[in-house]
Amino acid sequence: MNRVVVTGLGTINPLGNNVISTWEAAQKGNNNFEYYEKLNVTISRVRAELSDFLSKREQRYQDRVSQLAMVSTMEAVNDSALLQKDLDRAIIGVGTSIGGVNTTVEETKKATQKSIKAIGIRTIIKMLPNMIASNLSIKLGIHGSITTYSAACASGSVSIGETFRKLQNGDADVGIVIGAESCLNDEAIEAFKKLGVLSDNQDLDKASVPFMNNRSGFVMSEGASTIILENMGHALKRNARIYGEILGYGNYSDGLSLVAPSSEGMILAMKQAILDAKIDAQQVAYINAHGTSTIANDREEANAISSIFSSNKTKVSSTKAIFGHMLGGSGTLEALLCMKMLEKGICIQQFGINNTNLDNTSENFSNMLLRSNSSLKNYVMSNSFAFGGTNAVLIFGKVN
Numbered sequence: 001m002n003r004v005v006v007t008g009l010g011t012i013n014p015l016g017n018n019v020i021s022t023w024e025a026a027q028k029g030n031n032n033f034e035y036y037e038k039l040n041v042t043i044s045r046v047r048a049e050l051s052d053f054l055s056k057r058e059q060r061y062q063d064r065v066s067q068l069a070m071v072s073t074m075e076a077v078n079d080s081a082l083l084q085k086d087l088d089r090a091i092i093g094v095g096t097s098i099g100g101v102n103t104t105v106e107e108t109k110k111a112t113q114k115s116i117k118a119i120g121i122r123t124i125i126k127m128l129p130n131m132i133a134s135n136l137s138i139k140l141g142i143h144g145s146i147t148t149y150s151a152a153c154a155s156g157s158v159s160i161g162e163t164f165r166k167l168q169n170g171d172a173d174v175g176i177v178i179g180a181e182s183c184l185n186d187e188a189i190e191a192f193k194k195l196g197v198l199s200d201n202q203d204l205d206k207a208s209v210p211f212m213n214n215r216s217g218f219v220m221s222e223g224a225s226t227i228i229l230e231n232m233g234h235a236l237k238r239n240a241r242i243y244g245e246i247l248g249y250g251n252y253s254d255g256l257s258l259v260a261p262s263s264e265g266m267i268l269a270m271k272q273a274i275l276d277a278k279i280d281a282q283q284v285a286y287i288n289a290h291g292t293s294t295i296a297n298d299r300e301e302a303n304a305i306s307s308i309f310s311s312n313k314t315k316v317s318s319t320k321a322i323f324g325h326m327l328g329g330s331g332t333l334e335a336l337l338c339m340k341m342l343e344k345g346i347c348i349q350q351f352g353i354n355n356t357n358l359d360n361t362s363e364n365f366s367n368m369l370l371r372s373n374s375s376l377k378n379y380v381m382s383n384s385f386a387f388g389g390t391n392a393v394l395i396f397g398k399v400n
Helices: 019-028 056-061 064-080 084-088 101-113 123-127 131-140 155-168 186-194 232-237 263-277 295-308 327-344 363-368
Strands: 004-012 033-036 041-044 091-095 146-149 174-181 223-231 244-253 286-288 315-317 380-385 390-397
Touching (some): 041 186, 056 064, 064 174, 091 131, 131 174, 155 244, 263 295, 295 380
Parallel strands (some): 091 174, 286 380
Antiparallel strands (some): 033 041, 174 223, 244 390
């Protein structure tokens, strides 16, 4: 089977409008949270004016989620230095939970407040989740397969894993993977709030504190991140810069609950990824935890990680402490950060940690949590655990 490497990165998210600004903010723990008084929740928005990146036509014909994906993907493609001949037969994998829900909400309001006839002609082509990939295919002249994966909060990681498998099997030499989400409208926010999972903490530095007992829920955010995957032989032939290699992928369904997480499913997904990567658990130096800052997820994940790994070998943090929870877009941003960690040899600490407020987890897990940015040698794991019981795990490493 082919080895698969990462040769391009791009992102637009609440931390930054590109990879450089995002990485700088992530190392410092600079969040961009805001308290939304109308609904009594803390959220995190992309601050950029998308009109600075997109044509007027692209803005008219695309939902905000597609626009964000367009911005991150153009950065990643430019970063990869792929030529048009490389893009022609490339494949696209998109991960999104809800797709063009902003359009759905906006057009429904028109119908209820005005008339059913007020619904716009571009409604369908903006709201369908697969239009993210379709717009990119048209923009970039891509004629390989384009596939959209919807697996709630694991969508981004699933899109990476499934595209990785296709490249391993020789279906293509280049895969463009995007995780994107934008649903910070009142209706979607209120729907999540009804589940009791959103943070209402007005102290913005304590609004997202994974694995702490003073957490109040996750900070809902938006954004898009793109990762260029490439057959290693193809990348070496064109002398591409390589950030790292995808070594393993695990995907396990709990089959238990629509909303309640299961440590058993998490454990099995992590073990699948380790087996697939052909490494030992104790070789994993760092885990980017799913760590949503909700009681249910954090405790199940802490127990799952602690049952496999040792604090003597493995360190843990959740970067959702700084960018919030981007739902289907989280997995790709976390994978991107893992690539930067491997490139720079730095693990990002668990921001928001307070030794007096640590949750009632095992001593082993508590000792795994990073108190400061630290050096990284090799092998990182990224976890994504979703509503509906999807558990997706990725393992990355440096290329020898």
